[in-house]
Amino acid sequence: MAGLLPLLTEAYQSGEALGKRLGVSRAAVAKEAKALKAEGFPVEVGRKGYRIQPGTPLPHLFHPRGRLGTPYRYLGRVGSTQDVLRAWAEEGAPEGALVLAEVQERGRGRQGRPWESRPGASLTFSLLLRPRLPLPALGLLPLLAGLALWEALGVGGLKWPNDLLAPDGRKLAGILLEAKAEGEEVAYALLGVGINAAWAPAGAAALAEFSPFSRREALEAFLERLEALLPLLEEPEALLQRYRRASYTLGRRVRVHTPRGPVEGVAEDLLPDGSLRVGGVRVGAGEVELLRPQD
Numbered sequence: 561m562a563g564l565l566p567l568l569t570e571a572y573q574s575g576e577a578l579g580k581r582l583g584v585s586r587a588a589v590a591k592e593a594k595a596l597k598a599e600g601f602p603v604e605v606g607r608k609g610y611r612i613q614p615g616t617p618l619p620h621l622f623h624p625r626g627r628l629g630t631p632y633r634y635l636g637r638v639g640s641t642q643d644v645l646r647a648w649a650e651e652g653a654p655e656g657a658l659v660l661a662e663v664q665e666r667g668r669g670r671q672g673r674p675w676e677s678r679p680g681a682s683l684t685f686s687l688l689l690r691p692r693l694p695l696p697a698l699g700l701l702p703l704l705a706g707l708a709l710w711e712a713l714g715v716g717g718l719k720w721p722n723d724l725l726a727p728d729g730r731k732l733a734g735i736l737l738e739a740k741a742e743g744e745e746v747a748y749a750l751l752g753v754g755i756n757a758a759w760a761p762a763g764a765a766a767l768a769e770f771s772p773f774s775r776r777e778a779l780e781a782f783l784e785r786l787e788a789l790l791p792l793l794e795e796p797e798a799l800l801q802r803y804r805r806a807s808y809t810l811g812r813r814v815r816v817h818t819p820r821g822p823v824e825g826v827a828e829d830l831l832p833d834g835s836l837r838v839g840g841v842r843v844g845a846g847e848v849e850l851l852r853p854q855d
Contacts, residue, residue, distance in 0.1 A: 564592045564610075565601065566620055572608035599636030600663035602680030613680045615774025617660060622776055626787040628656040628687065629780075636679075637663040641686035642738060642752045649688050649740075649748050660685035660779070681759035681766075683775045686752045687783070691793060693746045699834035699844065700793055702737045703803050705751050708789050709733055710806045712781035713755075715770045717808035720827070720836050720848050724755075725808050726765035729850065732756055733767075753782070800830045809848060814838060818846035 563582050567573070575586035582589070593610050596603045602613035612618055619634050631653070638644055638661040645659045662679040677684050691701065699721075706722025713733075716726045724733040736752035757775045760766040767773060773781070792799035804810060815824045816838055823846070825839020835844040 564589065565596060565603075565612075565618070568603065568610060568612040568618065569621070570611055570614045570616075572606060572611045574609040578610060596636070600661075600679040601636050602662065615776050616680065617776040617779050622780070624780060625784045628783040628787045629658045630656055632658045633660070635659065635661040637661070637665065639666040640664055640752075641684060642736065642750050645686040645688055645750050646738070649750065653688055655688060655690040655748075657688040658685060658783075676761045677754065678759045681757055683755040683757045683778060684753070685779065686750050687786075689749045689751060689790075691746055691749060691790070693793060695741055695744055695746060696833060697793065697796070698737075698739060698746055698749075700796055700799060701739075701749055701751075702735060703830075703834045704789055704792060704799055705735045705737070705753075705786065707799070707803050707806055708786035709735065709753070709755075709782055711789075712785040713767065713771060713773065713778060715767065716765075718803070718806045719850065720807065720809040720830075721834065723848075726770060728765070729808075730760075730763065730765035732760075732765045732770075796832055796834075800832070800834070803830065809836070809850065813851040813853075815849040815851055816843050816846040817849065818843060824851075 567578055567581060575589040579586050579589045593603050593605055602616055604611050604613055617634065619632055622632065624630060641659045641661050641664060648657060661684055664677055664684050702721040706718045709724050710718055716724055716732060719725050722735040723731055726732045733755040737749060739749040740747040755778060756764055756766045758766055758768045767778065809827045810829065812827055814827045815822050823838050823841050823843055828837045831837055831842060835842050
């Protein structure tokens with residue numbers, strides 16, 4: 561039986577009622593619910609019956625307010641949403657295609673770091689974009705995505721290029737950009753987003769500490785803001801001006817770990833291609849460490 565998940569709502573339904581709709585026994589409903597939970601889907605079982613955890617972005621409960629977020633694949637346990645979406649992109653998926661998984665067994669962040677998540681408590685998804693961008697402008701896309709996340713959630717600030725930090729500096733969310741080039745242009749870009757929604761690894765922050773947003777509301781808000789901001793790729797200075805207001809990096813002493821070694825100094829400004837100027841040095845890529853005054 562593969563039809564239980566589309567019938568679940570945020571209200572409890574009895575096993576008898578669900579069984580009648582599916583033409584199966586209550587025991588079969590219980591067995592399927594157990595299998596769905598094993599796959600990572602946040603199915604809740606109680607004395608009143610079965611429901612999906614409130615705020616879950618099930619396809620029939622998820623309502624994107626624009627063109628981003630459709631078509632949509634909601635999955636349980638996968639290796640990585642980036643890998644699933646890349647294969648879909650190669651098959652010709654349109655811009656806006658979205659893959660969300662409750663469990664990523666090989667989830668990854670920037671610099672190849674693993675991204676931890678928990679079913680029903682984390683929000684991990686990948687979005688396909690097909691921007692008409694020359695390769696030199698690709699560095700603006702992570703900044704724009706980070707800005708969209710900050711504006712959507714209304715919490716904290718951004719650590720360059722696109723980590724969302726809580727007001728106390730703990731990491732709340734991150735974005736991984738992977739792209740394919742064709743000639744001198746971007747063929748497509750995969751935005752992998754991880755948000756600590758109701759749970760966070762040690763030392764990180766959860767959105768629930770600062771916001772009443774459910775996972776579904778956070779996803780819908782991000783997609784709406786990203787779509788609204790995409791035209792700013794054609795206006796780099798307007799994008800950078802808006803990003804500066806969200807930055808927790810600019811004006812701070814930082815240490816950036818780059819492929820060529822660390823660069824340390826004051827994060828002075830953003831350059832037109834989205835890179836960071838630190839102590840007079842241009843930094844195009846690297847992991848930023850925000851330094852305390854005594855460091």
